[in-house]
Amino acid sequence: MLRRHLLLGFAGLAAMSAAAPVAAQETVKVGLIATLTGPQAASGRQKVAGAKLYMALNGNMVAGKKIELIIKDDTGVADITRRHAQELIVNDKVAAISGFSLTPLALAVAPVITQAKIPAIIMTAGTSIITERSPYFVRVSFTLPQQSVPIAEWIAKNGAKTAVSLVSDYGPGIDAQDAFKMRFEEKGGKVLEQLKAPLANPEFSAFLQRAKDLKPDALFLFVPAPTAGSLMKQVIDRGLIEANIKVVGTGDITDDDQLNGIGDSVLGLVTSHFYSAAHDSPMNKKFVEEFKKANPGMRPNFIGVGGYDGMHAFYQALEKTKGDTDGTKLVEAMKGMSFESPRGMLTIDPATRDVVQDVYIRKVEKKDGELYNIEFDVVKQVKDPIHK
Amino acid sequence: MLTILFDGVAYGMLLFVLAVGLCITLGLMNFINLAHGAFAMAGGYLTVVMMNRMGISFYWCLPAAFIFAAVLGVVLERTLYRRLYDKTHLDQVLFSIGLIFMATAAVDYAMGASQQIVNLPPELNGRVEILGANVGVYRLFVIAICGLLTIALQYVIARTRFGSRLRASVDDGRVARGLGIDVTGIFALTFAVGSGLAGLGGALGASILSMDPSFPLKYMIYFLIVISVGGASTITGPFFASILLGVADVAGKYFIPAVGGFIIYTIMVAVLIFRPQGLFTRSAKR
Numbered sequence: 001m002l003r004r005h006l007l008l009g010f011a012g013l014a015a016m017s018a019a020a021p022v023a024a025q026e027t028v029k030v031g032l033i034a035t036l037t038g039p040q041a042a043s044g045r046q047k048v049a050g051a052k053l054y055m056a057l058n059g060n061m062v063a064g065k066k067i068e069l070i071i072k073d074d075t076g077v078a079d080i081t082r083r084h085a086q087e088l089i090v091n092d093k094v095a096a097i098s099g100f101s102l103t104p105l106a107l108a109v110a111p112v113i114t115q116a117k118i119p120a121i122i123m124t125a126g127t128s129i130i131t132e133r134s135p136y137f138v139r140v141s142f143t144l145p146q147q148s149v150p151i152a153e154w155i156a157k158n159g160a161k162t163a164v165s166l167v168s169d170y171g172p173g174i175d176a177q178d179a180f181k182m183r184f185e186e187k188g189g190k191v192l193e194q195l196k197a198p199l200a201n202p203e204f205s206a207f208l209q210r211a212k213d214l215k216p217d218a219l220f221l222f223v224p225a226p227t228a229g230s231l232m233k234q235v236i237d238r239g240l241i242e243a244n245i246k247v248v249g250t251g252d253i254t255d256d257d258q259l260n261g262i263g264d265s266v267l268g269l270v271t272s273h274f275y276s277a278a279h280d281s282p283m284n285k286k287f288v289e290e291f292k293k294a295n296p297g298m299r300p301n302f303i304g305v306g307g308y309d310g311m312h313a314f315y316q317a318l319e320k321t322k323g324d325t326d327g328t329k330l331v332e333a334m335k336g337m338s339f340e341s342p343r344g345m346l347t348i349d350p351a352t353r354d355v356v357q358d359v360y361i362r363k364v365e366k367k368d369g370e371l372y373n374i375e376f377d378v379v380k381q382v383k384d385p386i387h388k
Numbered sequence: 389m390l391t392i393l394f395d396g397v398a399y400g401m402l403l404f405v406l407a408v409g410l411c412i413t414l415g416l417m418n419f420i421n422l423a424h425g426a427f428a429m430a431g432g433y434l435t436v437v438m439m440n441r442m443g444i445s446f447y448w449c450l451p452a453a454f455i456f457a458a459v460l461g462v463v464l465e466r467t468l469y470r471r472l473y474d475k476t477h478l479d480q481v482l483f484s485i486g487l488i489f490m491a492t493a494a495v496d497y498a499m500g501a502s503q504q505i506v507n508l509p510p511e512l513n514g515r516v517e518i519l520g521a522n523v524g525v526y527r528l529f530v531i532a533i534c535g536l537l538t539i540a541l542q543y544v545i546a547r548t549r550f551g552s553r554l555r556a557s558v559d560d561g562r563v564a565r566g567l568g569i570d571v572t573g574i575f576a577l578t579f580a581v582g583s584g585l586a587g588l589g590g591a592l593g594a595s596i597l598s599m600d601p602s603f604p605l606k607y608m609i610y611f612l613i614v615i616s617v618g619g620a621s622t623i624t625g626p627f628f629a630s631i632l633l634g635v636a637d638v639a640g641k642y643f644i645p646a647v648g649g650f651i652i653y654t655i656m657v658a659v660l661i662f663r664p665q666g667l668f669t670r671s672a673k674r
Contacts, residue, residue: 037496038602045500169649197641198649203597205395206641229505230598237524239515261505 031088033099036073050307063323078108095325123306127171145179151272156187160217169196221249256301278372287342390521398527400634401534406589409582415620425604426491431587457587619666
């Protein structure tokens with residue numbers, strides 16, 4: 001019953017916002033639902049820092065309107081994400097929501113945004129299917145298949161015939177292992193086993209031992225970035241690298257935020273990802289510098305860039321609609337949008353509303369006493385290989 | 389194969405040191421302290437701060453973590469826990485859960501939410517061959533320390549005067565007090581040692597178990613499994629239960645990775661069906 005009322009409420013709201021005179025609205029509110037407490041809290045910090053930095057550098061006036069960012073903490077629980085989304089839309093009357101650290105959190109708001117016709121900008125979550133679940137999703141982060149395919153090609157090209165994959169057992173992990181397997185086997189390799197570790201359990205020793213005993217040429221890893229530190233320590237500790245297993249993965253495992261804490265033992269590790277704090281462009285240099293200035297002790301990672309670019313996408317869309325905050329028009333404005341980000345060029349595919357971008361192959365190296373992912377190869381403008 | 393067994397034993401030993409304090413407070417003092425993991429977290433974070441920020445050797449961190457957690461335990465016992473000894477179990481559960489949330493938020497505020505990483509001294513890294521099994525030096529170190537602790541604990545409780553006084557205080561506090569035993573003092577000391585062991589466990593586990601602010605909640609489940617399988621009235625019960633669970637968990641994940649993470653729960657359910665009082669508890673005690 002309550003649900004029906006809510007849905008009616010959304011429908012009414014949508015009708016109202018379409019009919020209301022646009023010029024009367026002075027402030028445009030944007031909701032940012034981040035995970036600021038709980039195990040994934042590091043990701044929320046980055047995202048909020050990125051979004052705030054964008055506003056600090058670019059002002060808060062767009063098309064004559066004042067932009068106001070409302071930050072909510074969903075603690076990584078899907079029910080709370082959904083509740084925040086409803087409150088933001090119904091009570092705060094936001095023009096768009098953004099954030100979503102994990103796939104389930106993004107999926108939870110799909111019915112809400114479809115009903116309310118409010119765009120949701122995905123700044124982190126990386127499972128392919130998310131953008132198919134509502135026509136109001138727009139993604140500026142990445143998808144796991146997009147990141148996994150280039151490293152599968154690279155490792156096959158560099159002589160690996162057999163591989164084992166180890167991923168966290170949830171949407172993006174499954175996406176990553178399947179995309180890796182698909183491309184690696186297309187290139188003539190063989191995936192011996194696909195290991196999945198529970199998302200909540202940080203003890204990887206048994207899985208790593210099994211991977212080691214299978215004696216593959218390569219081991220492909222994906223876990224969400226905040227868990228990467230302990231995984232990498234255990235990989236080193238278990239002697240997989242001495243056993244001549246080439247350890248590769250998506251950039252999540254050598255996350256810029258944590259890399260220095262993991263230590264020198266990961267020097268030389270090769271990963272594929274769309275962003276490195278060491279990306280060589282004037283825009284990124286400025287971004288990293290400003291980010292560090294505003295957030296002492298933090299180094300931007302791909303999540304921070306997601307927050308930054310998410311705000312940029314919204315600013316541009318609002319500029320394009322000349323301040324019209326109608327959700328459908330905003331989504332239309334974002335389709336096909338192309339702009340330079342600290343990561344490089346990025347395009348929103350008009351057909352899937354998903355991000356198309358360069359994916360870099362990088363190696364961990366020491367620069368100015370700090371560890372960085374240094375890019376040495378690039379696959380241009382990669383589309384998610386799973387979307388039709 | 390041996391490597392797996394060895395990893396399992398190391399994991400189980402670590403679980404035991406982390407959980408034994410909870411067994412003491414629950415089994416001996418009849419007090420439910422779900423916030424036990426918070427003491428382990430205190431020890432773990434102290435290690436992180438001492439090693440990473442002050443550059444103090446890992447070996448000094450271990451006793452420091454024990455003392456820090458023990459002192460924290462005494463302070464909290466004297467000021468907060470003591471008032472709850474004669475309250476109902478529900479009050480105790482609510483109180484200690486609240487304490488967990490406070491500890492989590494405090495650590496999050498002070499140290500940030502990301503996982504803390506401890507870099508062990510180089511001589512504890514690497515692997516050695518023992519009996520044809522390739523084992524991690526650090527896990528060997530963990531087993532040695534935890535083994536010694538277990539023996540010492542068992543000895544103190546079963547053989548020393550303090551142990552007999554503790555057992556007397558638990559069996560019948562009023563009579564013990566009448567005989568001139570300082571029951572309050574003994575309980576405070578016991579609580580401190582239990583917390584201290586958790587702190588030590590946290591320090592030892594910091595590099596294996598991943599320290600983040602949600603540690604007390606994440607591992608509370610494991611502690612409770614250890615206690616429900618092992619029974620809370622002895623030291624040996626939880627000890628064997630920890631080893632069993634550690635080995636089953638690691639072996640399960642190795643041999644049947646598809647359901648591996650679930651094996652530990654299956655064991656708990658099975659034990660609770662057939663021996664609801666725990667594996668190693670004598671059912672007719674008194």
